[in-house]
Amino acid sequence: MQGNGFKIGLIFAFLALTLWYLFPTLQYNLEQKQISELSPSDSAQYVDENREKLASIKERTLNLGLDLQGGMYVMLEVGTPQLILELAGENKDDALEQIVADARTTALANDSDFIDEMAAAFSTENEGARLSRYFRNDAAEITRRSSNDEIVTFLKAQRTEALDRAIEIIRTRVDRFGVTEPSIVKQGTDRIVVELPGVDDKERVRNLLKGTARLEFRLAANANDFSSFINQVYDYFDQKAAGDEGDSLDTIQPNALLEVLIPSQGSPYVLGYAEEQDTAEVNALLNDPEVDRMLPRNTTIMWSANTQPYTQGGAEVFSLYGVKTDIEMTGDVIEEASVQFDPATNVPEVSMTMNAEGARDWARITGANIGKPVAIVLDGFIYTYPNVISKISNGRSSITGVENVGEADDLVNILLSGALPAPLEIVEERTVGASLGQASIDASLNSVLIGLSIVAIFMIVYYRTGGAVADLALLLNIVFILGILAGFKATLTLPGMAGIVLTIGMAVDANVLIFDRIREEQRTGKTIKAAISAGYSNAMSAIFDANITTGFVALVLLSFGVGPIKGFAVTLLAGICCSLFSAIIITRVVVDYLTRAKSDAVNFG
Amino acid sequence: MRWFETPNFDFVSKRKIAYVISGILLAISIGAIVTKGLQYGIDFKGGKEIVLKFESAVDVTEIRSSLTDPLGSTPEVKLFGSESEVLIRTDNTNTIEEIETVVRSTMSQLYPDNDAITEKTDSVGPRIAEDLKSGGLQAVIYSMIIIFVYILIRFRKWTFSAGAVAALFHDVIITLGAFTLLSDVVNFSLLIDQNIIAAFLTIVGYSLNDTVVVFDRIRENSIVHKGMEFIPMVNKSLNDTLSRTIITSVTTLFVVAVLFIFGGEVLKGFSFALLIGIVLGTYSSLFVASSLVVELDSKTNK
Numbered sequence: 002m003q004g005n006g007f008k009i010g011l012i013f014a015f016l017a018l019t020l021w022y023l024f025p026t027l028q029y030n031l032e033q034k035q036i037s038e039l040s041p042s043d044s045a046q047y048v049d050e051n052r053e054k055l056a057s058i059k060e061r062t063l064n065l066g067l068d069l070q071g072g073m074y075v076m077l078e079v080g081t082p083q084l085i086l087e088l089a090g091e092n093k094d095d096a097l098e099q100i101v102a103d104a105r106t107t108a109l110a111n112d113s114d115f116i117d118e119m120a121a122a123f124s125t126e127n128e129g130a131r132l133s134r135y136f137r138n139d140a141a142e143i144t145r146r147s148s149n150d151e152i153v154t155f156l157k158a159q160r161t162e163a164l165d166r167a168i169e170i171i172r173t174r175v176d177r178f179g180v181t182e183p184s185i186v187k188q189g190t191d192r193i194v195v196e197l198p199g200v201d202d203k204e205r206v207r208n209l210l211k212g213t214a215r216l217e218f219r220l221a222a223n224a225n226d227f228s229s230f231i232n233q234v235y236d237y238f239d240q241k242a243a244g245d246e247g248d249s250l251d252t253i254q255p256n257a258l259l260e261v262l263i264p265s266q267g268s269p270y271v272l273g274y275a276e277e278q279d280t281a282e283v284n285a286l287l288n289d290p291e292v293d294r295m296l297p298r299n300t301t302i303m304w305s306a307n308t309q310p311y312t313q314g315g316a317e318v319f320s321l322y323g324v325k326t327d328i329e330m331t332g333d334v335i336e337e338a339s340v341q342f343d344p345a346t347n348v349p350e351v352s353m354t355m356n357a358e359g360a361r362d363w364a365r366i367t368g369a370n371i372g373k374p375v376a377i378v379l380d381g382f383i384y385t386y387p388n389v390i391s392k393i394s395n396g397r398s399s400i401t402g403v404e405n406v407g408e409a410d411d412l413v414n415i416l417l418s419g420a421l422p423a424p425l426e427i428v429e430e431r432t433v434g435a436s437l438g439q440a441s442i443d444a445s446l447n448s449v450l451i452g453l454s455i456v457a458i459f460m461i462v463y464y465r466t467g468g469a470v471a472d473l474a475l476l477l478n479i480v481f482i483l484g485i486l487a488g489f490k491a492t493l494t495l496p497g498m499a500g501i502v503l504t505i506g507m508a509v510d511a512n513v514l515i516f517d518r519i520r521e522e523q524r525t526g527k528t529i530k531a532a533i534s535a536g537y538s539n540a541m542s543a544i545f546d547a548n549i550t551t552g553f554v555a556l557v558l559l560s561f562g563v564g565p566i567k568g569f570a571v572t573l574l575a576g577i578c579c580s581l582f583s584a585i586i587i588t589r590v591v592v593d594y595l596t597r598a599k600s601d602a603v604n605f606g
Numbered sequence: 607m608r609w610f611e612t613p614n615f616d617f618v619s620k621r622k623i624a625y626v627i628s629g630i631l632l633a634i635s636i637g638a639i640v641t642k643g644l645q646y647g648i649d650f651k652g653g654k655e656i657v658l659k660f661e662s663a664v665d666v667t668e669i670r671s672s673l674t675d676p677l678g679s680t681p682e683v684k685l686f687g688s689e690s691e692v693l694i695r696t697d698n699t700n701t702i703e704e705i706e707t708v709v710r711s712t713m714s715q716l717y718p719d720n721d722a723i724t725e726k727t728d729s730v731g732p733r734i735a736e737d738l739k740s741g742g743l744q745a746v747i748y749s750m751i752i753i754f755v756y757i758l759i760r761f762r763k764w765t766f767s768a769g770a771v772a773a774l775f776h777d778v779i780i781t782l783g784a785f786t787l788l789s790d791v792v793n794f795s796l797l798i799d800q801n802i803i804a805a806f807l808t809i810v811g812y813s814l815n816d817t818v819v820v821f822d823r824i825r826e827n828s829i830v831h832k833g834m835e836f837i838p839m840v841n842k843s844l845n846d847t848l849s850r851t852i853i854t855s856v857t858t859l860f861v862v863a864v865l866f867i868f869g870g871e872v873l874k875g876f877s878f879a880l881l882i883g884i885v886l887g888t889y890s891s892l893f894v895a896s897s898l899v900v901e902l903d904s905k906t907n908k
Contacts, residue, residue: 068872076734112736203727204703428731430702436659437725437872444870451868452861459857463607496804499873502865503808503880506858507815510850513857514819517850520608543822543847546760550818551811553752558807561745566804573808606607 008590015582016477019484025061026487032058063487064182065198066494068565069442071435072198073206077171077425079164079191081115084423088159089135097135100126114190116160120153160191163422168193171425173418174209178411192428203432205411213424214415216332217378218363218398220370221386222323224269226297230323231272233295235264238286258286263311263318270374270386272302274311274318280304283321301326306382307402322383324376329366331420334359338416340409341399349409351400353416360396368392379412445498452502453479460509464516467605470591471512474583478508481579482572491575494568504576510547511584515540516605529603530596537589544584552577610849617844617892618837618900624893628776635783644782645789647797648695648728650742652735654702655695656709657726663689664717672716676708684795687871691725693795702729742803749807750774753814761821765902770817773895777813777886778806784882785875794874801872805879812858812880813887816851817895823847824896836903840896848892855888 032055036044048055067074082101086093104119111118123132132152133145143155168187175183175195184196200206238258261282262273275283287302296302303324308317337354355363366375367389377385377400384400403409457475460468482501486493519536527535555577558570595602648655669692670683681696698705706727713722730738750771757767782798789796823843831839862884866877 078731078733109733112733112740203706207703427701427729429734430727430729432724432727434659434723434725436723437657441870441872444868445873448861448865448869452864455860455864456857459860463853495870495872496801496876499865499869499876502861502869503858506861507812507854509857510815510854513850513853517847517853520611520849521846524612539826542826543819546818546822547815550753550756550814553756554749554807554811554814557745557749557752558804561741561748562800562804566800569804573811 005590005593008586012587012590015481018488019481022061022484022487023063023480025058026063026483029055029058029062059181061487063483064490064492065438065442066492066497066565066568067196067198067431067438068433068495069438069493069498070198071201071433071438072196073200073203074429074431075195075197075206075210075427076188076429077167077193077195077210078428079160079167079193080424080426081160081191084160084163085116085119085156087423088138088156092135092137096126116153116156120149124149157190164191164193166422167425170418170421171195171210174414177414177418178206178209193425199435201432201434205407207427207430209411209415211425211427212411212415213380213421214332214418215378215380215420216335216416217328217376218330218366219328219376219378220325220366221270221374221376222300222325223297224373227300227323228269230295230297230300231264231269234258234272234287234292237291237295258283261286262321265320270323272321272323274320276316276318277308280319299326300324303376303378303381303383305386305402306379306384307404320383320386322376322386324378324383329375330359330362332416333420334362335416338413340406340413343401348401349403349406351403351409351412351416353398353400355396355398357396360394363396363398364392364394441495441498445495445502448502449479449498449505452505456505456509460512463606464512465604465606466595467512467516467519467592467603470588470595470603471509471516471584473591474512474587475505475508477587478504478576478579478583481582482575485575485579486572489571491571492568493572494565496565496569497572500569500572500576504572504580507551508576508580508583511540511544511580512588514544514547515584515588519605523605529601533592533596533603537585541585544581548577548581608849609852610845613845613848615845615848616841618841618897621893621897621900624897628780628890628894631780631783632776635780635786638783638786639779642786645786645797646739647795647799647802648730648735649799650735650739651697652730652732653695653697654705654730655693655726655728656702656706656724657686657691657693658709658713658722659725660690660692660713660717660720660722662720664692664720666692668716669694669713672712673709676712677705685793686725691871702727738800742800745803745807746778746810749810753810757818757821761825763899765899765906766821768902769895769897769899770814770821772898773817773890774810774813776890776894777809777883780886781806781809781879781882785879792878794871794878796875796878799875801876802879805876805883808880809883809887812884813890816854816887816891819850820844820847820891820896821899824899837900840900844892844896851888851891855884858884 036047039047082105085101086098089097100119100122104115104122107113107122108115108118120132123130131145131147132149133143133147136143136152136155137145138155141155143152164187168185171193172185175185175197180197180200182198186194188194195210197206235256235258238256242256261279262275264273265271301324303322305320305322308319310316311318334355335353336356336359339352340349341352342349370389371391372388374386374388376383377398379400384402400412403412453475457472460471462468464471479501482504485491515536518540519532522532522535522539523529552574555570555573559567559574562570592603666683666685670680673683673694674680677696677698679697681694684693685691686693694709696705706724710722710724753774754767754771757770758764761767785796785798785802820843823846824840827834827839827843827846834842859881862877862880865873866881869877
């Protein structure tokens with residue numbers, strides 16, 4: 002019995018530590034309850050007055066997973082193919098684009114690295130040739146003579162850099178968006194996992210995360226060239242409709258382009274207008290090598306980002322503008338951006354201020370193009386297409402045509418956080434509504450309570466006093482698990498709750514092993530005290546082996562699982578440690594204490 | 607109360623019967639898996655899932671047919687916990703936002719007076735699905751290897767390792783078979799996803815727990831009863847630990863049944879796997895693992 006003083010000390014120390022870690026959670030829940038009982042105005046005032054205190058408690062509470070509190074999980078992937086094409090810059094050609102497209106498919110099929118696949122595809126296609134023809138980069142000492150392996154290493158380094166920058170930018174954007182306790186982590190070579198608890202405006206979050214924020218200032222296409230291009234295009238589709246010579250007149254097809262695109266009346270910069278449902282068809286028709294050939298040099302066609310009514314009160318249409326391919330300025334020059342309201346219409350717009358260099362360029366560009374439009378392009382769509390009235394020398398410009406204040410806010414956020422180095426694609430997205438989260442909490446709490454009661458009653462019925470002691474240990478066990486989770490800042494998920502329920506069933510196992518052993522020892526004629534002592538020591542090796550093996554499984558789950566499954570593995574691990582502790586130390590101390598005075602005070606049924 | 611106080615069942619000599627039973631179950635399971643294929647959830651296959659909660663009860667068949675046209679293929683539609691909640695699963699390749707818009711507008715036409723809220727959306731791209739699948743497979747394989755090695759170190763006999771791991775495969779394959787066969791029969795989702803992999807590994811851990819306790823007793827008895835033949839000794843060890851095996855199974859089954867009934871829709875498949883797995887795990891520890899050790903032992907000692 003010696004050494005029990007130490008054991009008792011250990012139990013109370015552990016219990017005190019656990020309660021210390023769980024206290025903020027309890028406190029937070031009590032505060033929340035109190036707040037919900039107050040009238041709306043009182044509660045708002047209370048929250049306001051105690052903001053800091055509440056926040057500091059909240060920070061130390063047991064974290065709930067997204068599946069329990071609701072929120073959004075998004076996995077983003079850096080668009081490596083686009084990044085590669087970007088890096089090739091002016092050296093890129095059709096052959097490279099083809100190789101990139103092929104490598105993308107093979108990488109997806111083989112679950113392999115895109116850059117490796119691209120290098121392999123290039124080598125098979127052009128034996129002995131060097132990738133350096135595309136990726137010369139003086140700064141990184143990549144010359145014409147660099148080997149393909151060096152290029153691959155260089156490209157991979159570029160990808161890592163792009164990923165790290167993307168994470169920084171996403172973090173800034175999310176912080177500005179104002180989510181409490183967001184989590185942004187890198188995964189693998191090209192992915193970012195973003196977890197946003199409590200967020201339910203999916204649309205806004207998607208735009209916020211994906212927006213590359215590539216802001217460009219471009220000049221309008223040359224008016225003469227573009228208006229003749231407009232005529233050529235419509236003529237071309239007229240001829241196409243007329244078909245081969247010899248067709249009889251009544252089989253003449255209507256002009257396919259005119260079906261979906263309304264020609265502009267007189268603007269030399271607008272190819273036409275289309276309603277939303279027709280834009281895809283227009284794109285398909287214009288994606289024609291003949292049209293490409295007709296397009297004047299250094300000219301690109303681009304859609305407007307927003308619609309405007311075609312006639313007063315008429316259908317809402319998008320405009321298809323002609324702009325220069327050359328980019329005059331990019332968003333790098335933007336120093337400040339804010340949401341402003343047009344004084345006349347009260348419509349929100351984003352007002353931007355440029356740095357000194359930008360302002361100088363902007364003054365030059367506007368000065369040289371008075372009377373002509375310039376295009377402000379964001380992520381490939383034209384937001385503003387104003388006519389320059391006079392030279393702008395103060396470095397100001399604005400993006401109009403945003404839909405609402407929310408969009409304007411997000412645009413400002415995106416502009417100020419900087420442009421993403423490569424487009425990001427959402428490859429996995431999970432959202433859980435707050436109501437389902439609450440339902441999951443309720444269901445799993447119920448399961449814990451019911452499971453606990455059934456097992457507790459069974460143990461008392463089967464093992465009598467011994468069972469009661471085991472039940473006490475079981476209760477402490479659950480408190481310990483929660484304490485460990487809170488102490489290690491682990492997250493309690495729904496599978497984690499299932500892990501707790503499962504632990505209830507399995508935690509008694511160690512006691513079952515011991516009690517059965519004690520019964521066995523009693524059958525050999527030992528006194529109760531001797532039987533208890535022999536029972537504990539003989540059961541130990543089985544308990545040890547059984548828990549170690551389950552522990553291994555939990556560790557494997559911890560290293561391979563993601564999100565909620567990790568939560569399950571963590572609770573399983575915590576459960577194993579706690580049930581070992583409670584079975585070996587807690588029940589032993591209690592049993593010893595009970596048998597100290599009267600040896601038959603404990604009955605194992 | 608005492609169950610199986612001094613049992614004296616001859617487990618080992620009945621092993622032929624157990625082989626027949628296990629053989630049949632394995633044959634059915636493997637047959638089902640081969641012919642029907644494993645029924646993967648979107649975690650492992652890619653795809654989109656939306657859970658809608660309506661104000662009042664809805665009809666699954668109606669929803670399925672109304673969505674077939676807008677989504678371009680027949681989606682999977684199942685009730686999700688109650689009559690007014692449905693899970694819609696589609697392999698449509700549009701983005702989740704487009705799909706959600708289409709689904710919700712179709713639903714508001716179908717049930718103009720029954721508003722719905724989106725409770726849950728999941729969208730998993732094909733590459734992620736591939737990654738998650740290989741991650742799950744690796745987790746299962748690595749845990750098997752670790753277990754094999756651990757038992758080899760602890761019990762110093764490869765026959766024990768082989769017996770334990772074979773019993774684990776037995777349990778997991780039959781549970782997989784049950785999932786494959788029953789996925790269309792039951793009214794909750796039995797698709798294999800990350801949660802189910804976690805459940806499988808828990809089954810592995812649990813079944814192993816039982817097996818190791820028996821092995822531990824065999825090791826102890828082989829020291830205490832030195833002169834005893836191997837087969838009677840295995841039998842004695844199984845009987846010695848029988849009470850514990852049954853009690854632990856009972857308590858664990860209690861809580862898993864509670865989880866299955868009260869744990870909510872998200873955990874249905876998970877707790878169902880555990881229900882089957884725990885029964886199988888208990889059975890395999892009593893009749894498969896030790897019997898295989900006996901079998902391998904007699905083969906190698908000849």
